[in-house]
Amino acid sequence: MHRRQFFGLLGGAALGLPKMAAAQGRVFRVGLLSPGPILTDNNPIAAGMIRGLAAHGYEPGKNVEFERRGADGHLDRLPQLVGELVASKVDVIATTGFPTALAAKQATSLPIVAVNAGDPVGTGLINSLSHPDGNLTGISDVSAEVTPKRLELLKQMAANLRRVAVLWNADDLGMTLRYRASETGAQALGISVQALGVREPDDFNDAFVAMERDMPDAILMVTDSLTLLNRKRIFDFAAAHRLPAIYEFGFLVHDGGLISYGPDEGEMYGRWAALVARILGGAKPADLPFEEPTKFALFINLKTAQALGLTPPPLFLAQADEVIE
DSSP, rough: OBOOSSSSSOSSSGOOOOOOOGGSSSEEEEEEESSSSSOOOOHHHHHHHHHHHTTTTBBBBEEEEEEEEEEETTTTHHHHHHHHHHHHHOSEEEEHHHHHHHHHHHHHHEEEESSSOOOOOTTSSOOOOOOOTEEEBBOOHHHHHHHHHHHHHHHHOOOOOOOOEEETTTTTTHHHHHHHHHHHHHHTTTTTTEEEESSSTHHHHHHHHHHHHOOHHHEEEEOHHHHTTTHHHEEEEEETTTTOOOEHHHHHHHOOOOOEEEHHHHHHHHHHHHHHHHHHHHHGGGSOOOOOOOEEEEEEEEHHHTTTOOOOOHHHHOOSSSSEE
């Protein structure tokens, strides 16, 4: 059952941008660059971009076209993919994840709009949120503020929570900073962290062995292309050992994860698209401050909870934006 409808409202209209595209008399080209698979129209990220741009008058088949590239987890391919987008004469590159944002920034002076790239100041992508300078802007990470809430939600599901295993891509600086924020947040709540950094698919086997040797009370998965491509393995491990696990985005709960808490995807991708629209309308990334998510959503999968032998407290269910039955 749905507590709120949060994929319908994309948030871009809040910027009050006029629908100028139709009057500009040209077809714009937007590059979509992913560290994972190519972002097809039915992907939630690409769908958010398409709907968000349409809200500002940019519609595929009329005045905007997409050039799409995906590294399929092979991040060494990113410079080549950026080069292909540049050669295809895109007007702006919209990136997901830190590695793609960094590769684009290093390879081109074209405007770049990033999402899901972690803390852009901490990673060195920009100098400050209010004055990004250069050719890159986007939506920033708020993991330091959100992680304590995630751990509090885990404690509601697992009252005996004392130690949480954190799985993250240790080769991704953006995700490493997110892990560090998780560690700091856990310590503030009196929870110890079992750090399980992975760098390639085979490393998940080592992480699972480490957890079996010294079993945590719960799992927190930090989301990037590597963990996403291996999410089913994490779901299966959590199920086999009856471990509650929390994720950062609602689509992972739809895929079978237990709970998620993080930025509202509709708002986030809508605002990402709105920044792209402003650049297509003539704005420069240096003049567009990095934005922060303002809406957050809690998902729970009751079927997964039942399989784990967990009964969510009524207060927990009352907080949920969506309960999947």
